[in-house]
Amino acid sequence: MKLKVIDAQRCVGCQLCMFACSRRSGIGGLSNSCIGVKSAGGMSKGFTVIVCRSCKNPPCARACPVDALEVRPEGGVRLKAERCIGCGACRNACILKAVFWNNETQKPLICVQCGICAKYCPHGVLELRKDTGKEEVRS
Amino acid sequence: MTHAYPTKVLYIDMTKKSYRSVERPELFAQYLGGTGAAIKLLEEHCPAGIDPYAPEAPLIFSVGPLTGLFPLASKTVAMFKSPLTGNLGESHAGGRAAQAIRMAGYGAIVITGASELPVYVAIHGATVHFRDATSIWGMKSLFTAGSIIRGGEPGAGVRSIIRIGRGGENKVAFGSATTETYRHFGRLGMGAVMGSKKIKAFVISGERSIPVEDKKKYRDLYDQIFKAAVESPVMKKYHDLGTAGNVMTMQKLKAMPTRNLQSGSFEHAEAISGESLASKYLGRRLACAHCPVGCIHIAAVREPYENEPYFYKTTMVGYDWELIYALGSMLGIGDPDGMFLLIDEVEKVGVDSMSAGVCLAWATEAQEKGVITEKETMELKLAWGDWKTYIKAMEHLVNQPNDFYKALAKGSAHAASVYGGADYALAFGGNEMPGYPTGPASYLGFLLGTRHSHLDNAGYSLDQNAIKSGKAMTPPQIVDELMKEEFWRQILTSLCVCLFARGIYTPEVVRESLAVAGYTFTDAEILALGRSIYRDKYAFKLKHGFSFDTIAKPGRIFEAVAPTGPFDRTFIDEGLAHAKKKIGELIAE
Incomplete structure (x- = not known):
């Protein structure tokens, strides 16, 4: 399954997706979110929704000096937290800025394409879709 | 038991450009946050007789225990001495300010003192920076000033920028502050108080977790509130x-x-x-x-x-x-x-x-x-x-x-x-009046509401009920209903719940959500707290010169045709006299 931003124009900037992602582990707040909603240069211009594209050849994994990011066969990566040294190389390697950071644990936050964010989006911005196996053109 | 309510108060001194953070868990344990915590902080820092623009006069921001935890608890409560009314200044804004304050690690922020030169205050988690704002002071549009600050600060997506325009800088008594371009601390002159301290803006950001004891109950109640809101x-x-x-x-x-x-x-x-x-x-x-x-x-x-x-x-x-x-x-x-x-x-x-x-x-x-x-x-x-x-x-x-x-x-x-x-x-x-000239209950609401706002007590809805049912209420009946509604709203605004969501945050949902946040309040205790916050606010107003006897009633309201039918000065005076007695008794308790 892959997460897709189907229409960022519908986004109202409520950040319920970010709170939902952070709440996966049953805690409140925002420290744990793997999705980002930012204004596109001020609120009047709407929003940019940043999600992991689960790349087939992920630069984040290539940049990791300790092999803490395991490439998944369907694309994207999984974090082996016990190996991670919190150097931030993965974050710097992702030009989408889709590797988020937990300031409390000093480790990256990696999207696992679970779709909980889409479940809590009340405005039809996000969708979890079946993976076609192809490298799709996506927004 | 782990509690999920905030505990820290950030104190900022604009004169010395210094700050300290103090653990005050009792404040939030006892008064929740928002209105309840802010009125206590205002009592501590705002003595009677102080000029609203005096450097010592405080500006207080406060958020609630549900902020960052549950949907719709997104308001920030600001309290200050109002330069417009001369007594209680209380203004609530949405946007991202509440979330940013909570995620930066604070339940409340108290700002005193005044800067000599214009500055903006950047609060990123535990660190506070005082940045020179002389080159954006006096700028024609506050939108431009906002975008300049936006370009130079971290925290995109999770920050809030609360800024003033020339209205606040020039101390227009109803100068406002704008957050996230379209939300405001609009009423009662908070922007002018910022201007008097030479604060062009606050930038606030942070990303934290809020641990809860009962994760299952948290998730279930979250889903219940979310579902109620979207449906x-x-x-x-x-x-x-x-x-x-x-x-x-x-x-x-x-x-x-x-x-x-x-x-x-x-x-x-x-x-x-x-x-x-x-x-x-x-x-x-x-x-x-x-x-x-x-x-x-x-x-x-x-x-x-x-x-x-x-x-x-x-x-x-x-x-x-x-x-x-x-x-x-x-x-x-x-x-x-x-x-x-x-x-x-x-x-x-x-x-x-x-x-x-x-x-x-x-x-x-x-x-x-x-x-x-x-x-x-x-x-x-x-x-x-x-x-x-x-x-x-x-x-x-x-x-x-x-x-x-x-x-x-x-x-x-x-x-x-x-x-x-x-x-x-x-x-x-x-x-100045809000746009609800529906009848005597609405006007009594404006006169008696602690903020003189229609949102204090929804007098207009009593008028609308009277119009629908054809049954007019007496002045004391109106005042009793207004006070009862305002008691309850003290709880909602102490939780920083948007009043648009008052139908979703029923007494039961409030009790349950407080339990998730680690409180053990009973329904009766919650109601008693609402009453006591109202009392504290009125005590502040009276101490700062509010008077039931001299409050002006513009003649126009008696000439205007109200949908409820005509009413006269005696009707309103009777309501005010009843309120004076009731509120007097409450304060004497």
Whole structure:
């Protein structure tokens, strides 16, 4: 399954997706979110929704000096937290800025394409879709 | 047991440019947060007799225990001594401020002192920076100042920028502060208090976790509140047309405040109705952080450049009922483009839209009646519907080039006390009226609400019930109901729950959500707390000069045709006397 931003124009900037992602582990707040909603240069211009594209050849994994990011066969990566040294190389390697950071644990936050964010989006911005196996053109 | 409520108060001294963070868990354990915590902090820092602009006068922000935990708990409560009313200043804003304050690690922020030079204060988690703002002070539009700050600060996506415009800088008594471009600490002059401390803006950011003890209960209750919010027809109404939907409702009720309340129906209501604006102008909707509703309506207003064909400027202007009433019908403006351009002017200079509209409406009538002349207005001929002249008058009001505009910048009641025309200066306790002239309960609500706001106690809904049922209430009955409603609303605003969600945060949901946050309040204890917060607020008001006996009742409200039917001064006085007795008893408890 892959997460897709189907229409960022519908986004109202409520950040319920970010709170939902952070709440996966049953805690409140925002420290744990793997999705980002930012204004596109001020609120009047709407929003940019940043999600992991689960790349087939992920630069984040290539940049990791300790092999803490395991490439998944369907694309994207999984974090082996016990190996991670919190150097931030993965974050710097992702030009989408889709590797988020937990300031409390000093480790990256990696999207696992679970779709909980889409479940809590009340405005039809996000969708979890079946993976076609192809490298799709996506927004 | 782990509790999930905030514990830290950040103290900032603008004179010394220093700050410290203090653990005060008891404050939030006892008073929740928001209104409850803020009034305690205000009592601690704001002695009687202090000038609202004195460096020592505090500015307090407070958020709630549910902020960052549950949806719709997205308001920040600000408290200060109001330069407009001279007593309790309390203003609530949405946007991302509450989330940012909580995620930066604080339950409340207390700002005292004054800077010599303009600065903006950047609070990123545990660190506070004082940054030079001299080059953005006096800037024509607060939007530009906001985008400059945005470019230089971290925390994109999780930060809040609370800024003032020239209104606040020049200490217009109803100067406001804007957060996230379209939300405001609008009423009662918080922007002027920031201006007096030479604070151009606050930037606040942080990302934290809020651990909860019972994760399952947390998830289940979250889902229950989320579901109620997305399925509620009331919330859908706020999303679809927003409060602009009130235009036709008020018009049908004959309670559409028109030309300084000289009439209750406006011949151009249709043109500025929520339905019409949505179909012709609505360009975007926005939401506050952690709110699924998205009630913020933004119009895309296209203006042609006069001398260049096919060249347009597009401005995104926020609108809602209060703006439409105050800067539309109240001024006789039925041209939506003109109304939007006046709204945009008010936004750029950063003053409260309701106070601004009511002040201009008073000035227009005063000029019509010869109470003021073109000497006072500096050659402007204010006329109903003439939005171009109103834009010029707004510039004067903010820049205060003569005694008249200096007086008007202190509010309509003050200006009327100097020039006359007090009977049609539509302010209550010094605060210009909100757009709900439905009848005596609404007016008693404005007079008695701790903020003189319709949101204190919803008097208009008592009027509407009376209209529907045909059963009029007596003044004491009205006052008892207003007080009861305001007791409960102290709880909602201490939790920083948006009052649009008051139907979702029922007493049961409040009790359950407090339990998730680690509280053990019973229903009776919650009600008692609401009462005690109300009492504390009134005690503050009385200490700072509020009086039931001298509060002005503009004569216009007795002449205007109210949808409830006529009522007189005696009716209102009877209500005030009852309130004086009841509130006196409450304070003596």
